[in-house]
Structure formats: structure tokens, C-alpha cells
Amino acid sequence: MNDQHLAVRGASKRFGTASVLDDLSLAVARGEFVSLLGPSGCGKTTLLRCIAGLLRLDAGSIAVAGRDISALPAHRRNVGVVFQNYALFPHLTVAQNIGFGLRAQGVRAAEAAPRIAEALALVRMAEFADRPVTALSGGQQQRVAVARALVVRPTLLLLDEPFSALDRKLRETMQVELKHLLREVGITAIFVTHDQEEALVVSDRIAVMNAGRIEQLADPATLYQRPASLYVLDFVGQSMRLGGTVSAAGLGEVTVETRLGTVRAPGAFAPGSRVVVAVRPEAVTLTETPPGGRNTLAARVSEVSFLGSRTQLHLDLPAGEDRGVVELPRLPPGIGPGSAVPLAFPIADTMVFPAA
Amino acid sequence: MKRDPLGLLALPGVGYLALVFLAPLLLLLWSSVRGPEGWTLDGYVRLLGDPYYRGVIAASLQLALITTGGALLLGYPAAFALARARGGWQVVLFALIFLPLTVSIIVKSFGWGIVLRRDGILNWALLNLGLIERPVRMIFTEGALYAGMINVFLPFMVLPIFAVVRMLDPRLPDAAATLGASPWFSFRRVTLPLSLPGVVAGVSLVFSLSVAAYVTPSLLMGDRYMTMSMVMAKAFLNLRDWQLGAAMAAVLLAMALAVVVGAAALQRRLGGR
Known part of the structure; x- marks a missing residue:
């Protein structure tokens, strides 16, 4: 150059x-x-x-x-x-x-x-x-x-x-x-x-x-x-990240079994690999019946932080490699600490990394 | 109504100083202008009119200036080395510079005598190294006196400069360098003006101490070299001439004050640039 x-x-x-x-x-x-x-x-x-x-x-x-x-x-x-x-x-x-x-x-x-x-x-x-x-x-x-x-x-x-x-x-x-x-x-x-x-x-x-x-x-x-x-x-931004194991792979996509459910993500890892899947907080929505091309997981809320222009949900996950932060423009009624929430996020926005 | 009752805490100290320092000082100044027949400047006339006493004043002034200059030359870089040294090195340097303070001035001056005598350590070393063929006279020379005086008063120069330099932001010379300043320009325009308060304190301290020196000159030079303090002691103790002694004390005080005030004024002028 x-x-x-x-x-x-x-x-x-x-x-x-x-x-x-x-x-x-x-x-x-x-x-x-x-x-x-x-x-x-x-x-x-x-x-x-x-x-x-x-x-x-x-x-x-x-x-x-x-x-x-x-x-x-x-x-x-x-x-x-x-x-x-x-x-x-x-x-x-x-x-x-x-x-x-x-x-x-x-x-x-x-x-x-x-x-x-x-x-x-x-x-x-x-x-x-x-x-x-x-x-x-x-x-x-x-x-x-x-x-x-x-x-x-x-x-x-x-x-x-x-x-x-x-x-x-x-x-x-x-x-x-x-x-x-x-x-x-x-x-x-x-x-x-x-x-x-x-x-x-x-x-x-x-x-x-x-x-x-x-x-x-x-x-x-x-x-x-x-x-x-x-x-x-x-280091840059927050995310929801879950450790898991690749259960199937092919056509540029992997299927990963995590603590909260099965997640699909674009990537190439051999079945059996230990990986971490991650998604940025604002890509996640709370829907039980999402449109196609999305991952769905069930989780429990541990804490809610109101940040003004958005609200953060911290998910109840055991300490370790899993971290759960989800951001919503507006908090739906009836959701607070202890609530069970259905999470949905686009497969295309899901990232997968080799486990550290 | 007192606005700040804490100010009262200064009273015992101020009172003590007034009693043991200010009162005798005023008494001394009073006795320098008070003769048996009333007010007189006779003491000053005898002092300043006599070439011998003028010589003593000049010698004391010269001794103080050389001691102060020497201590500044040696002490300024030493203060920087001390401030920049890390961990163990700083302790070692600190000990080297300040341990002499714990030794009484008489012991120290006597020590210089042992080193500089005709059969002293320095002559012995030089003889054995073959650098000289016969012992050189060192003690009772002015060179020996200056060396001894600088040794005695050096810590009083290093300490105030060190205290100021230690607080200097090390990034200031860095900033100067990134602006294109050569090390010399950076020293002249940044480090030196910012360290001046320490230099002023050190110079004032060493000058006022060395212009009044008594023990070191008398041990290293004997009776042939008279400083103002030695003349004062003679006037008070031997001659019982209070007027002359008090006049000498007043001149000494004026000289020390002049340097202290002058140094502070100089700092204000240079620091304002």
C-alpha cells in the first residue's frame, strides 16, 4: 500500500x-x-x-x-x-x-x-x-x-x-x-x-x-x-456467550449444543469440537414464535438494568465461560428477576469461536 | 471575636522564638549602636574603617560564595540522581549524601584534618602511588578549607533541590522533546526554571550557614584565617568589646539576609518567564 x-x-x-x-x-x-x-x-x-x-x-x-x-x-x-x-x-x-x-x-x-x-x-x-x-x-x-x-x-x-x-x-x-x-x-x-x-x-x-x-x-x-x-x-461491547459442543457440521454451518438449547451458526468446526457461540445483546428479541432463520433458547432472568434508551436483561447462568446479556429497546410488561424468557436471534448474527 | 482559633496553636512556638531569638537579636543590634556615652556608630566605624576587619569580611564572603557555588555545582546533579534513582539505589545514594549530617561537625572537620595532614591518608596514598615525591602541604591551605566546607554543607544544598525535583512531572521533558526541543533547550526552559525554588532554598541555606562558619575554618585553618564568626567570638569573649562584636553580627546578618532576599527575587523574575 x-x-x-x-x-x-x-x-x-x-x-x-x-x-x-x-x-x-x-x-x-x-x-x-x-x-x-x-x-x-x-x-x-x-x-x-x-x-x-x-x-x-x-x-x-x-x-x-x-x-x-x-x-x-x-x-x-x-x-x-x-x-x-x-x-x-x-x-x-x-x-x-x-x-x-x-x-x-x-x-x-x-x-x-x-x-x-x-x-x-x-x-x-x-x-x-x-x-x-x-x-x-x-x-x-x-x-x-x-x-x-x-x-x-x-x-x-x-x-x-x-x-x-x-x-x-x-x-x-x-x-x-x-x-x-x-x-x-x-x-x-x-x-x-x-x-x-x-x-x-x-x-x-x-x-x-x-x-x-x-x-x-x-x-x-x-x-x-x-x-x-x-x-x-x-473487549469490544457486550454479548451473550455460551460454551458448547459441535454436534453437526456442514454447508458452512455448525450446530452447537449449549446449556440453554441448540444453536446454529455460520462457521466450520468438526463435530465434537468445544466452541463458544455468541450474539450481540441487541440482536436478541423475546419471542416464542419467531420468523424463520433464527435460533431460539429458553432462559431465566437474574437481573434487570434500566439504561434509559434501552433495558438490559442479565440471564441466570452459572459463573464460568457463559455470560448472558440481552438488550431490549423496551422492557415487556411482566418481566423481572426470575422470569422465564424465550430468546430468539438470527442465525446469521450468531458467532462461533473455538473455546479458549 | 477570633475567626480562626487554630491560629492560637502557633502562639507557643512564636512566643518561644520571640523569647530566645528575637529578643536577644534586638538586644544585640541595640548594643551595636549604644555606647557608654549614648547612641553611637563607633562599632561600625571601627569595623568598616579598619582594613583588617574589612579583610575578614571579604574573606568570609569569598569563603561563603565559593562554598555555596561548589555545593550548588555538586549538589544540583546529585539531587537529580537522587530523585531519579530507583529502589535500593535511592537508599544507597540517600545514605551517602545524608549520613554525614549525623556526624557532628567537629568530628567531621577533625576527620578532614586526619585525611589532609602532612602524614595523613591522602599524602600517604599519593606517595605510594608515586604521584608525589614528598608530602604536600594540604591542611591549613585554602583548597583544603573549601573542600571541607563544601563537604559539611553539601547536604543542605541537596535536600531542598531534591524535594523540588522529586515532584517534577517526568513527562514534561518528554513533552518538550516531542515538540522539537533539544535536551539542552528542554533543561534551560523547563527543568531549570521549575527547579529554581529548590536552588533558591539551597543557596540561601548554604550561604547563611557558611558565611557564619566557625568550627570548620578554625579546625582546618587554625588562627591565621579569621572569619566573621571568629572575630565575633574574639570580640565578645577575649576583647570584651561588645560594640564591635555586635556590629560584626549585624553585618553578618545583613549579608545573609541580602542573599536570601536576593535569591527569592531572582527566582520570581526567572520563574515568571
């Missing part, structure tokens, strides 16, 4: 005996937003620091716009970073923070001033130019951090959990605002996050990371609807 702007190839990094990045490769197109999503310790922040030049890879290479930057120190890479908690310079004003990179790169004051003003306007902080950064709110600090990183015109912007310091309401606003702003600037951006909802909101594609590797790299819809593994299924 010629259009790739960032190319990480065979990246490996160890801390002592622990392998944090394990022969990882990643290609990002120009102008694309990619999230590195995973739990803490999966290597996502290490990968970000390696791309920024704050850490050196043990093996592998990193190229931006076709140029190998693996050997360059951070201050020669021109890769912008928005740090978690922003790392603003506490002894400088808003304008001085934004102008720091220009000054460091020897841009003359006469040329820097209009660029600082432009960056201030871009993040709507012009009237705060001479305030100390310590007097700003979390959202304002984030805007300054973004402006500070963008004003030096980096080839790539890395954002390390940029929303984690904000409260929920503000976070949702800033996610959309930042996505819009970066799109306007036309920059290529990599977000590091452990929050799957955030990843779904801000990214064109999401790389789900697990133990120093990328488990799946796909657009949000594919990731959600066609997760490549149980790990991705569990």
Missing part, C-alpha cells in the same frame, strides 16, 4: 524479561484515525512512546511518510504527542505553552506570533492566551495540549488517553469536538485508549491489542459485528 503514512514493522520491545511488544506490525493511511485499544499492560502506551521516540525499539522499524525514523531521537522526529493529563508546562502561560515548540525549533518571533494566534483560535482559547495554564479547567487544558502539539505541524499526532482526565459528560463532547478538529487539520492521528466506547467514537479503524500484539485491526462496525476472537468479542 503506497498510501500508508505510518508503517510499523516487526516492532519488539522487552522490559527485562517481559516482552511488551511482540513482533508487531501496523500500517496507517494518511489522514486516518486509528485507536490502539486494550487493557493496561497490553503494550499500547509502549508502542506510542516508541513511535514518538521516547523509547527505542529492540527490533523492528518505524517509518513515517516513507522515511525510517527508528534511529532518530524524539526531538528530531516531528511526531506530536498529547499526553495523558496533558503535561503542560506549569510555569508558562497558555500562549507560551503553545509557542514552546516553535521557539525550540528556532522559529523567529515575528513568524511564531501569527501561528500561535492561529492555534489559539483553532481551539477557541484566544481569550485565555495570557492565563497561566494552572488556572484552566480540564477541557481547556486539553485544548491547549492539542494546540501546542499541532502548532509545530507534526507529521503525525499521537494521543495517550486524551480524555481520561475529563468527567463523563465533558468527555463525550470533547471526543466529537477533537475528532472534528483533527479532521479539519487533516492530520493522521493515533489514539491510545482502554475505553472501547471512546475508540468506537473517535476512530476510523481500531487495533485491539493483547499481550504486545495486534489481535484485530478493523473499522468499528466490523470489529463489533465480526470480532476475530473471543478476546475481541469480550
Whole structure:
């Protein structure tokens, strides 16, 4: 692919005996937003620091716009970073923070001033130019951090959990605002996050990371609807998942015996295989006489959670590999903890994975 | 009506300081301008008009400046090493830098004497290494005095700088680097200004302590090298010249105050950039 702007190839990094990045490769197109999503310790922040030049890879290479930057120190890479908690310079004003990179790169004051003003306007902080950064709110600090990183015109912007310091309401606003702003600037951006909802909101594609590797790299819809593994299924969104054994297979479909009944799903597994079948919560309806092409199961409700726009039913399943979450737009009358419910979901939406 | 009764908790401490520190200090200043015939500046005239005493003041000032400068040069990087060290290393470095504080200043200065004597450890080592052919005079030289003074006062420089540097966000230099700042630019514009409060505290502390030094200079230099404190002691105890001693004390106090106030002002100017 010629259009790739960032190319990480065979990246490996160890801390002592622990392998944090394990022969990882990643290609990002120009102008694309990619999230590195995973739990803490999966290597996502290490990968970000390696791309920024704050850490050196043990093996592998990193190229931006076709140029190998693996050997360059951070201050020669021109890769912008928005740090978690922003790392603003506490002894400088808003304008001085934004102008720091220009000054460091020897841009003359006469040329820097209009660029600082432009960056201030871009993040709507012009009237705060001479305030100390310590007097700003979390959202304002984030805007300054973004402006500070963008004003030096980096080839790539890395954002390390940029929303984690904000409260929920503000976070949702800033996610959309930042996505819009970066799109306007036309920059290529990599977000590091452990929050799957955030990843779904801000990214064109999401790389789900697990133990120093990328488990799946796909657009949000594919990731959600066609997760490549149980790990991705569990990390992105919720699901009803049931362990079982394949009883019959053929014509691209398997039949699986589970604790709650027989389930058919598209897939290819030999009879006798231990598998896990799964379905996303919103694919499930409560009907005893569904139209054709659906699986039907009987289950018991253990808990009901009202979430506003939808209601979640938690099914009564023994602890272990089985997990049961079903979502309904509206709770039918007479259903509560203890109710027996008939579940129906399309065979086409049923996923099957090898048991872990 | 008292708004904050907790403020009363400061009273015993303030009262104690007023009694044992402020009152004698005022008394001292009073006796520097009070002669048998009433108000007089005679003590100051005798002190500042005499080339010998002016020499003592200059020598004390020079000693304090060199000690402070030396301690800053050695202590600043040491404070960073201490702040960045992990686990066991930090304990070891901490012990190396602060254990000397637990040794009395007299023992320490006496120790320097043993090391630097004509038949001392350093001369013995240099002789055996073949670097010198006959013992070198080290003790009672100014070089030895500076080395001893810096040794005694170094912890007072390291501790305040360490306290400030320890709290610095390690991601600030990272952020500077990603913005294109070279390590030197990043140090000059980020680390140094943010560590200044520690430097100001350390410089103030070491200067005020070393300009008033008494024990270390007298043990390492003997009687031929007079500091302001030694002149004060002589004036009070030998000459019974209270006016002269008190005037010297006032000059000493003024010098220490000038450095403390000046350093704080300098920090405010540099920190505001």
C-alpha cells in the first residue's frame, strides 16, 4: 500500500524479561484515525512512546511518510504527542505553552506570533492566551495540549488517553469536538485508549491489542459485528456467550449444543469440537414464535438494568465461560428477576469461536 | 471575636522564638549602636574603617560564595540522581549524601584534618602511588578549607533541590522533546526554571550557614584565617568589646539576609518567564 503514512514493522520491545511488544506490525493511511485499544499492560502506551521516540525499539522499524525514523531521537522526529493529563508546562502561560515548540525549533518571533494566534483560535482559547495554564479547567487544558502539539505541524499526532482526565459528560463532547478538529487539520492521528466506547467514537479503524500484539485491526462496525476472537468479542461491547459442543457440521454451518438449547451458526468446526457461540445483546428479541432463520433458547432472568434508551436483561447462568446479556429497546410488561424468557436471534448474527 | 482559633496553636512556638531569638537579636543590634556615652556608630566605624576587619569580611564572603557555588555545582546533579534513582539505589545514594549530617561537625572537620595532614591518608596514598615525591602541604591551605566546607554543607544544598525535583512531572521533558526541543533547550526552559525554588532554598541555606562558619575554618585553618564568626567570638569573649562584636553580627546578618532576599527575587523574575 503506497498510501500508508505510518508503517510499523516487526516492532519488539522487552522490559527485562517481559516482552511488551511482540513482533508487531501496523500500517496507517494518511489522514486516518486509528485507536490502539486494550487493557493496561497490553503494550499500547509502549508502542506510542516508541513511535514518538521516547523509547527505542529492540527490533523492528518505524517509518513515517516513507522515511525510517527508528534511529532518530524524539526531538528530531516531528511526531506530536498529547499526553495523558496533558503535561503542560506549569510555569508558562497558555500562549507560551503553545509557542514552546516553535521557539525550540528556532522559529523567529515575528513568524511564531501569527501561528500561535492561529492555534489559539483553532481551539477557541484566544481569550485565555495570557492565563497561566494552572488556572484552566480540564477541557481547556486539553485544548491547549492539542494546540501546542499541532502548532509545530507534526507529521503525525499521537494521543495517550486524551480524555481520561475529563468527567463523563465533558468527555463525550470533547471526543466529537477533537475528532472534528483533527479532521479539519487533516492530520493522521493515533489514539491510545482502554475505553472501547471512546475508540468506537473517535476512530476510523481500531487495533485491539493483547499481550504486545495486534489481535484485530478493523473499522468499528466490523470489529463489533465480526470480532476475530473471543478476546475481541469480550473487549469490544457486550454479548451473550455460551460454551458448547459441535454436534453437526456442514454447508458452512455448525450446530452447537449449549446449556440453554441448540444453536446454529455460520462457521466450520468438526463435530465434537468445544466452541463458544455468541450474539450481540441487541440482536436478541423475546419471542416464542419467531420468523424463520433464527435460533431460539429458553432462559431465566437474574437481573434487570434500566439504561434509559434501552433495558438490559442479565440471564441466570452459572459463573464460568457463559455470560448472558440481552438488550431490549423496551422492557415487556411482566418481566423481572426470575422470569422465564424465550430468546430468539438470527442465525446469521450468531458467532462461533473455538473455546479458549 | 477570633475567626480562626487554630491560629492560637502557633502562639507557643512564636512566643518561644520571640523569647530566645528575637529578643536577644534586638538586644544585640541595640548594643551595636549604644555606647557608654549614648547612641553611637563607633562599632561600625571601627569595623568598616579598619582594613583588617574589612579583610575578614571579604574573606568570609569569598569563603561563603565559593562554598555555596561548589555545593550548588555538586549538589544540583546529585539531587537529580537522587530523585531519579530507583529502589535500593535511592537508599544507597540517600545514605551517602545524608549520613554525614549525623556526624557532628567537629568530628567531621577533625576527620578532614586526619585525611589532609602532612602524614595523613591522602599524602600517604599519593606517595605510594608515586604521584608525589614528598608530602604536600594540604591542611591549613585554602583548597583544603573549601573542600571541607563544601563537604559539611553539601547536604543542605541537596535536600531542598531534591524535594523540588522529586515532584517534577517526568513527562514534561518528554513533552518538550516531542515538540522539537533539544535536551539542552528542554533543561534551560523547563527543568531549570521549575527547579529554581529548590536552588533558591539551597543557596540561601548554604550561604547563611557558611558565611557564619566557625568550627570548620578554625579546625582546618587554625588562627591565621579569621572569619566573621571568629572575630565575633574574639570580640565578645577575649576583647570584651561588645560594640564591635555586635556590629560584626549585624553585618553578618545583613549579608545573609541580602542573599536570601536576593535569591527569592531572582527566582520570581526567572520563574515568571
